Amino acid sequence: MNQSRAFQIEYHQFLDPDGVPVGDLPPLAEETEALQALYRNMVFTRLYDERAIALQRTGQLGTFASSLGQEAIGAGVGHAMRPEDIILPSFRENGALLFRHFRVRDLLLYWGGDERGMANPKLGDDFPICVPIATHTTQATGVAFAIKYRKQPRVVVCLLGDGGTSKGDFYEAINLAGAWNLPLVFVINNNQWAISVPRNLQSRAETLAQKAIAAGIPGVQLDGNDPIAVRHYVAEAIEKARDGGGPTLIEAISYRLCHHTTADDATRYRSEEELEAHRRLDPVPRLRRFMERRQIWSEEQETRLIQACQAEIEQEVRHYLDTPPQKPESMFDSLYAELPRELQAQRQSLLGKEVNHD
Numbered sequence: 001m002n003q004s005r006a007f008q009i010e011y012h013q014f015l016d017p018d019g020v021p022v023g024d025l026p027p028l029a030e031e032t033e034a035l036q037a038l039y040r041n042m043v044f045t046r047l048y049d050e051r052a053i054a055l056q057r058t059g060q061l062g063t064f065a066s067s068l069g070q071e072a073i074g075a076g077v078g079h080a081m082r083p084e085d086i087i088l089p090s091f092r093e094n095g096a097l098l099f100r101h102f103r104v105r106d107l108l109l110y111w112g113g114d115e116r117g118m119a120n121p122k123l124g125d126d127f128p129i130c131v132p133i134a135t136h137t138t139q140a141t142g143v144a145f146a147i148k149y150r151k152q153p154r155v156v157v158c159l160l161g162d163g164g165t166s167k168g169d170f171y172e173a174i175n176l177a178g179a180w181n182l183p184l185v186f187v188i189n190n191n192q193w194a195i196s197v198p199r200n201l202q203s204r205a206e207t208l209a210q211k212a213i214a215a216g217i218p219g220v221q222l223d224g225n226d227p228i229a230v231r232h233y234v235a236e237a238i239e240k241a242r243d244g245g246g247p248t249l250i251e252a253i254s255y256r257l258c259h260h261t262t263a264d265d266a267t268r269y270r271s272e273e274e275l276e277a278h279r280r281l282d283p284v285p286r287l288r289r290f291m292e293r294r295q296i297w298s299e300e301q302e303t304r305l306i307q308a309c310q311a312e313i314e315q316e317v318r319h320y321l322d323t324p325p326q327k328p329e330s331m332f333d334s335l336y337a338e339l340p341r342e343l344q345a346q347r348q349s350l351l352g353k354e355v356n357h358d
């Protein structure tokens with residue numbers, strides 16, 4: 001039988017789990033400031049995460065999706081984007097959002113059930129956190145189409161989870177991205193679990209990156225716990241898209257070291273041994289060890305960084321806690337230009353005013 005086509009998926013990694021280079025490093029590895037910025041973002045995200053969970057546990061936050069163990073993805077993506085690019089995040093991309101104009105207070109307001117958290121005018125064209133799985137992938141194609149149509153030198157970055165790649169929306173989105181050669185980069189945060197569904201039950205595909213092949217776009221797989229690899233390959237894909245080179249699908253392999261959200265108990269479906277094995281791949285000490293060996297990071301810098309992050313986070317938490325709650329009827333305010341009658345009635349009844357149903 002003749003072979004029609006053959007494909008392969010490349011896997012990239014620069015640092016092993018101990019932060020030791022596995023081969024030649026990209027120019028980024030010589031950029032002290034960039035490495036320190038990536039590291040700061042990861043440490044900040046982790047400390048914010050811890051604080052948000054404490055707020056939730058004490059009844060001061062509705063729910064929260066941690067990114068513990070996956071910080072390299074957010075940091076690498078956020079750092080690779082230019083201010084004029086547009087992010088369409090899912091709900092586990094804190095680090096990427098913190099590199100943009102999202103502040104901790106915005107994120108806390110959102111998770112506290114206050115939509116004003118996503119209404120900061122400084123967010124520009126960035127999209128709010130998307131909780132419905134993969135629905136934002138088709139929106140991303142729309143945004144990327146608009147950019148291309150207007151000939152703007154901007155790129156759209158859309159992040160989703162491994163589970164999200166099983167949704168029809170995702171296949172439609174990558175197909176259109178390919179067909180229209182859109183300036184769009186999809187980044188899959190493959191943390192290997194979609195709540196309690198493990199990656200191997202989610203799809204028979206050997207890699208998630210290979211889904212790109214059917215869409216006719218490049219698909220690459222990365223060690224998503226290697227911040228240098230994420231930053232390097234996401235930046236490469238973004239700049240290629242900016243130059244008219246079209247979309248890329250990046251699968252960043254990581255692991256969710258935390259519960260799915262504060263409403264989940266991951267001990268019910270996965271073992272301590274599995275968790276322990278993945279703790280050894282943690283991206284934060286990985287970059288720290290690399291920088292220490294290069295003598296661009298010290299114990300003293302670490303202590304100062306932690307203090308500075310904690311002080312900033314506490315200030316943001318104060319802003320969040322001091323924000324007067326939204327009025328309950330505000331939930332009707334941003335849905336429609338003109339509220340349909342049934343919803344008007346609901347709004348009125350919430351205000352304590354009965355309406356006539358003729």
Ligand SMILES: Cc1ncc(C[n+]2csc(CCOP(=O)(O)OP(=O)(O)O)c2C)c(N)n1
Nearest residue numbers: 092131132133161162163164191193194195
């Ligand atoms: C359309 C839709 N269906 C179901 C859900 C419920 N749900 C929330 S998170 C989740 C799993 C998501 O897994 P994955 O895409 O791997 O992202 P992760 O949470 O692991 O980052 C599901 C099914 C949802 N939010 N939206």
